[in-house]
Amino acid sequence: MVLLVPRYDEPRLLAAEMELIDQSFGIAMLGCALAGFILALGLSIGGGHPGAFPWAVALAAACALGHFGRRAIAERLSEARAGLYARGMTALLTVIGGLWGLAAWLYMDVHSPATVICILSLIAGMSAAALAVFSPCLPVAVGFFVPAIVPVWAVFIATGDSAYLAMFLGAPLYLAVLMVFARNYARVARHAIALRFANVELIARLREQTARAESAQHEAEEANRAKSVFLASAGHDLRQPLHALGLFVVTLGRSELSDKQRQLLAHIEAAAGAAREMLNTLLDFSKVDAGVITPQPRAFRLQPMLYKLENEFAPQADARGLFYRTRDTTTTVFADPNLVELILRNLIANAIRYTNQGGVLVACRQRRGCAVLEVWDTGVGIPITQRRAIFREFHQLGNPERDQRKGLGLGLAIVEGLARTISTRVLLNSRPGRGSVFRFALPLTSQAAQPADASAGTPGTMPSRPSLHGLRVLVLDDDPEIRTAMTALLQSWQSVCVAVESESEALAALADFTPDLLLADYRLRGERTGQEAMEAIRERLGRVIPTVIITGDTAPDRLRNVHAGGAALLHKPVVAQHLHTAMTALLSESGWRPEIPRAAGMRMHG
Structure with a gap:
């Protein structure tokens, strides 16, 4: 029968099970010894069995041996020694259960109801206590139940009196119920322990991940500092x-x-x-x-700036066999013209660099009270997985060899930083193989504001x-x-x-x-x-x-x-x-x- 031949769990679980038992073991042994003396006292006074006291002394000695002797097992709760501790405790509980069964065999007189009630009550109580204390490790609990209950059953069998048929049937049923409950309690304890292990492992992983994240953050900060030092030293x-x-x-x-x-x-x-x-x-x-750019917004017309950029970039596009178009606009905006021009310059340069056929269109639309500047291209497009990464510094698409003729990979990082500086956002729509459009919004201003010309002077000229x-x-x-x-x-x-x-x-x-x-x-x-x-x-x-x-x-x-x-x-x-x-x-x-x-x-x- 499987219930009668339980097995010990693997060392890690067994160590945790024995730790649960060990926490209440001393109190359980003390209660067992006291219950033995109470039974001996009752048998001596009411049942005429003075020999019960030596039995109680033997029971107390076994309990004391278990309580103090366990300390002789070095590291008894470790995985390496938990098996030895469990086997030793099973043997001890078998002896203690056997002593309770012996008391039933020796002193339970079926013709004396008071004696029967007294012995059965104490054995049932000790079995219930054993169920609560020792069930985390099923073999230990079974080690107590079987030798304590089987002699009681044998006493009722030996009477041959049909009047005790209920007790004859009830004793093995009680043992079976104890075994079932012990098995269920052991399963619950095993699940709780496994859950605790999982939580401990999760906490350990979280700590490890936190440590790695902190280390990664430290490395990122060090890399950022090293980058700044490099830009300062090499640049200078x-x-x-x-x-x-x-x-x-x-x-x-x-x-x-x-x-x-x-x-x-x-x-x-x-x-x-x-x-x-x-x-x-x-x-x-x-x-x-560094955050040292301070925007100086003013009203200005976009068209002169767009003409200036066209004069600068159209020859570059033409040299690559691309067209360059600017959609005329009468829009007047309120922003820092130098920063707006720098954003457009980086977007246009990026569009030309990543376009092999077709061309580039720069346009302005008025939407919801804002001017939306757009740079369209028919280039390679940007995969959806890269649409945030391209705004990181030194990140480039299609340039694994880091060909400096394709730029440094800073253009879009500059664009995003400048956009934040002038309180706007650069939005991107793209289809791989079809092209991309970058757009950002600027506040409109009245035409009556008489804006200054944002394109005064052209590159390469030396005005008076x-x-x-x-x-x-x-x-x-x-x-x-x-x-x-x-x-x-x-x-x-x-x-x-x-x-x-x-x-x-x-x-x-x-x-x-x-x-x-x-x-x-x-x-x-x-x-x-x-x-x-x-x-x-x-x-x-x-x-x-x-x-x-x-x-x-x-x-x-x-x-x-x-x-x-x-x-x-x-x-x-x-x-x-x-x-x-x-x-x-x-x-x-x-x-x-x-x-x-x-x-x-x-x-x-x-």
């Missing part, structure tokens, strides 16, 4: 020679050159412009990442500039090539300058040279910065001197610091036109006026 080191190259090229372009030399110079300018564009892309991303004749400029840069190039450029603008390589030389030069404007590199010798030098020079002069700080750094913290310094900020490589514009804007605010044309003197130190 690359910008230095390009900055000097740009200044030399502008100065060379103002000299007498042959047609062939002009042609070579144009190629040099194109190559320098391509490198400058790549670095400017890194700078744009760093500005967005205010004169810098006679302007006294202090140039502070530790790179001798840049000092030479800057001196030549300022000389071509008929300004007077002193070029020095350190803050100490700049302060010394103030003894016989009073500058109208300071041009300073951000990184100087001795771990000093252009901002610190500016503050020292202003303190020496006793007044605020207009200052242009030129930097090749793109680290977010550095950008925030420079923006907070109160000086105009330009990024290497500096375009001569932008430098001239920044200088004249500062001078206009300070009230400086150019001198009557005369020969401009030049000096250079260091």
Whole structure:
């Protein structure tokens, strides 16, 4: 019979089952011993069985042996020792159950109802207690039930009296019921323990996943910091020679050159412009990442901007055999035109790059009180699984070899950051193999607002500039090539300058040279910065001197610091036109006026 031959569970479950039993084992042994003495006392007084006391002592000794002896089993609740503990407890409970069965066999007189009731009540009580305490491990519980109940049944069989037929039938039924309940309790305990194990494992996995997530977050933060350091260091080191190259090229372009030399110079300018564009892309991303871009919204007409972009990108599209179309619009919007143009520029460049046939359409629609700008292409399209990933930095479709001619993968990351800056969202619809459309909304403004033309000037033109004749400029840069190039450029603008390589030389030069404007590199010798030098020079002069700080750094913290310094900020490589514009804007605010044309003197130190 399966119920009579239960098996121990596997070590992990068995250890947990024995732990449940062990928690109540001491109380169970104490109650069993007390019940034995109570029975012995009753038998001695009411049944004339003084020999019951030795039986009670033997029962108490067995209970004490079980309670104190279990401590001799080292690590009895471990998986390795739980089997030994369970077998030992089963043997002990068999002995204790046998002692209760022996009491029934020796002292239960069927002709004395009081004695029968007393013995049966205590055995039934002990069996019920055993069911509650020992059923988590079925073999242990069965070890008590069988030797305790079978002798009672034997006593009623031995009477041969039909008057005890009910007891004769009830005893094995009671044993069977105990066995069934014990089995069910064991099953419930086993399920509860398995559930506890599952919860423990789940918690462990959650902790492991949390630890991995924290580790991944830390790695991501470290990677982001490393990225910023890389952009700051590599960007600065690359910008230095390009900055000097740009200044030399502008100065060379103002000299007498042959047609062939002009042609070579144009190629040099194109190559320098391509490198400058790549670095400017890194700078744009760093500005967005740093959060230092402050939108300056105003009313402006979209059409001049769209014409300007068409003039710039149509030749690129034509060179790839693509058409480029702009849908005319009279829409006037209220936004920062420079940021809107930068968003469109990146979207159009991206559309041309990923279109092999067909073309690109740039359009504006008015919907629900907004102007919706759209850039359509007939390119490769974007799978739905990639539509969020493409807005991550350095992520590109179809460029596993990281061909830099296909860009850096920053365009759409810049677009999304700039869109957040001007409080809009870039939406995407795409069908792989058919093309894509990117769109974003801008608030409309009244036509009566007389918006400014957002497209003043075109790329590559040099509009007439205010004169810098006679302007006294202090140039502070530790790179001798840049000092030479800057001196030549300022000389071509008929300004007077002193070029020095350190803050100490700049302060010394103030003894016989009073500058109208300071041009300073951000990184100087001795771990000093252009901002610190500016503050020292202003303190020496006793007044605020207009200052242009030129930097090749793109680290977010550095950008925030420079923006907070109160000086105009330009990024290497500096375009001569932008430098001239920044200088004249500062001078206009300070009230400086150019001198009557005369020969401009030049000096250079260091």
